[in-house]
Amino acid sequence: MNRSQDGLANEYAGLIDGQSPGTLFVTDARGNILISNEFTALTIGIPLEELLKYNVQDLVKAGYYSDSVTMKAIGAKKKVSMVIRTVQGFNVMSTATPILNQDGEVQLVVTSSNSYPGEAVREETPPSPNAKPRRGAVRLDPDTASGIIAESLAMKQIIQVCNQIASYDSKVLILGESGTGKEIIAKYIHRKSARWNGPFIPVNCAAIPVDSFEYELFGREPQATGRADGKKGLVELAAGGVLFLDEIAEMPLDMQAKLLHVLESSELRRIGGTEPIPVHCRVVCATNRDLWSMVQQGQFREDLYYRINVIPIHIPPLRSRKPDLVGLTSSFIAHFNAAYGKRYMLGADEFQRILDQPWHGNARELRNYIERLVITGSVQSDERSGEEGLNDAFALDHFISRNRGRTGSLKDFAAIAEGRYIKQMLAECGGNAAEAAKRLGVDRSVVYRKLKKMEEVLGD
Numbered sequence: 001m002n003r004s005q006d007g008l009a010n011e012y013a014g015l016i017d018g019q020s021p022g023t024l025f026v027t028d029a030r031g032n033i034l035i036s037n038e039f040t041a042l043t044i045g046i047p048l049e050e051l052l053k054y055n056v057q058d059l060v061k062a063g064y065y066s067d068s069v070t071m072k073a074i075g076a077k078k079k080v081s082m083v084i085r086t087v088q089g090f091n092v093m094s095t096a097t098p099i100l101n102q103d104g105e106v107q108l109v110v111t112s113s114n115s116y117p118g119e120a121v122r123e124e125t126p127p128s129p130n131a132k133p134r135r136g137a138v139r140l141d142p143d144t145a146s147g148i149i150a151e152s153l154a155m156k157q158i159i160q161v162c163n164q165i166a167s168y169d170s171k172v173l174i175l176g177e178s179g180t181g182k183e184i185i186a187k188y189i190h191r192k193s194a195r196w197n198g199p200f201i202p203v204n205c206a207a208i209p210v211d212s213f214e215y216e217l218f219g220r221e222p223q224a225t226g227r228a229d230g231k232k233g234l235v236e237l238a239a240g241g242v243l244f245l246d247e248i249a250e251m252p253l254d255m256q257a258k259l260l261h262v263l264e265s266s267e268l269r270r271i272g273g274t275e276p277i278p279v280h281c282r283v284v285c286a287t288n289r290d291l292w293s294m295v296q297q298g299q300f301r302e303d304l305y306y307r308i309n310v311i312p313i314h315i316p317p318l319r320s321r322k323p324d325l326v327g328l329t330s331s332f333i334a335h336f337n338a339a340y341g342k343r344y345m346l347g348a349d350e351f352q353r354i355l356d357q358p359w360h361g362n363a364r365e366l367r368n369y370i371e372r373l374v375i376t377g378s379v380q381s382d383e384r385s386g387e388e389g390l391n392d393a394f395a396l397d398h399f400i401s402r403n404r405g406r407t408g409s410l411k412d413f414a415a416i417a418e419g420r421y422i423k424q425m426l427a428e429c430g431g432n433a434a435e436a437a438k439r440l441g442v443d444r445s446v447v448y449r450k451l452k453k454m455e456e457v458l459g460d
C-alpha cells in the first residue's frame with residue numbers, strides 16, 4: 001500500500017466499526033483486502049487477521065463467494081451491484097464503489113453487502129449524456145423502497161426500531177439536528193404502519209403564525225365567522241393517517257395546552273364548535289431543540305413532553321455516521337447524475353474532502369453540496385471553507401446559471417438573498433427560529449415563509 005492509499009484506507013477504517021451488521025471491506029486496485037469489518041470474516045468463516053491476507057479473487061477461487069463484485073467494479077471503473085452467494089449459502093446484495101484518483105484510475109474499492117432474498121443481478125450504467133434532465137423524478141436508492149440510506153449501525157438500529165413500532169399507534173418523538181432525516185424517518189413509520197393508505201400530514205409548527213395555530217390545527221365551524229364555509233383542521237385531515245408535528249418546540253405554550261387536551265381526550269372542537277370531533281390520527285413529533293431543557297426552563301409543558309415522548313428516536317448527526325456519509329454521497333451522485341443527465345464520478349481527493357467536512361447541516365447540506373458538484377464538476381476551494389457559506393453561494397450561483405439566457409426576476413433573486421441571510425442567522429442562533437426571528441425583527445412565521453420561498457425559487 002502506498003502512502004496516499006494508506007491515508008485513504010485509514011479514513012475508511014473509521015467506516016468499518018467492527019460491529020456493523022452488514023459486510024464492509026476496502027481493497028486496493030488489485031483486489032487485495034486492506035481493511036475489513038469483523039462481520040465480513042464471520043460470514044465466510046475465517047478469522048479477520050487471516051482475511052486481511054487475501055485477495056478477493058482468492059476468495060472466489062476458494063469458493064467463499066460465487067463471484068467478485070469488487071473485481072467487476074475495478075474493471076468497469078464504476079459502481080457495480082450484484083447478488084453474490086456465500087459459502088454459507090446466503091444470498092447477499094453486494095455493492096462495490098471504486099474511488100478513482102485524479103487520473104481516473106482506481107485507487108481503492110469500498111465493498112459492502114446486505115442479505116438479499118432474491119436472485120437479481122444489476123450493474124449500474126451511468127445515464128446517457130443526452131438523457132433529458134428528470135429533476136426530482138429519480139428515487140434516491142433503487143435498492144430499497146424507502147429510499148433511506150442506512151449503512152451505519154445507528155441508522156440500521158433506527159430502521160429496526162421503526163419496523164418494530166410501526167404497527168402500533170404509540171406516539172413517537174424524533175430528535176436530531178436539522179437535516180438529519182427526521183421527516184424521512186417519520187414518513188418511513190407512516191409507510192410501514194397499517195395507516196400507510198391514509199394521509200401523511202406534515203405540519204411545520206415554526207411556520208404557523210402564533211395567532212393561526214388553533215385555526216390551522218383544529219379548523220373552524222362555518223358559523224364561527226359568519227361565513228358559509230367551515231374548515232377542517234390539519235388534525236382532522238390526518239384522520240386514518242399520520243400527523244407529523246415538525247419543530248414541535250416552536251409551538252406556543254397556550255397551544256401546547258390545547259394540543260395536550262386533544263391528545264388526552266382523543267377529540268377536538270373546531271373554533272366556534274360545540275360538538276366534539278373524534279381524533280383518528282397517529283401523532284409523530286420532531287424537534288432539533290433540547291426539549292427536556294426547554295421543559296426545565298418552563299418553555300415547553302412537561303405533561304405534553306411526556307405525552308408525545310412515548311417512543312423517542314434520536315438520529316445522530318451525519319458526522320458521527322461515516323458509513324451513511326459514504327452511502328448518501330454515492331446515492332446523491334446517482335440521483336443528480338440522472339436528474340441532470342450528467343456522468344459525474346467522484347475523485348479520491350473530493351471524496352477525502354467530503355469525509356473531512358463536519359456537515360453541520362447534515363444530509364440536506366451534503367445533498368446541496370453534491371448537487372453543485374454534479375452540476376459544476378467541482379467546488380472552488382474558497383467556497384469549501386464554511387458549509388453554510390458554500391450552500392448559500394451555491395443557491396445564488398445556481399439561480400443565475402439556471403436563468404442564463406432567460407429573464408430571472410429580481411423578486412426571485414431577492415427571495416434567495418433573504419433566504420441566505422435568514423439561514424445564516426438561524427445557524428448563529430443554533431437553529432432557534434424564535435431567537436433568529438427576534439434578531440431579524442420579524443415574526444417567526446416570516447422566517448419559515450421566506451425559507452420556503454427560497455426553496456420554491458430554487459425548485460427544491
Ligand SMILES: Nc1ncnc2c1ncn2[C@@H]1O[C@H](COP(=O)(O)OP(=O)(O)OP(=O)(O)O)[C@@H](O)[C@H]1O
Nearest residue numbers: 147148149177178179180181182183184288363364
Ligand atoms: N438516511 C437518509 N437517506 C436518504 N436521504 C436522506 C437521509 N437522511 C436525510 N436525507 C435527505 O436529506 C434531506 C433532509 O432530510 P429531512 O427533511 O428528513 O431532515 P429533517 O431532520 O426533517 O430536517 P429539518 O430539521 O430541517 O426539518 C432530504 O432531502 C432527505 O431526503
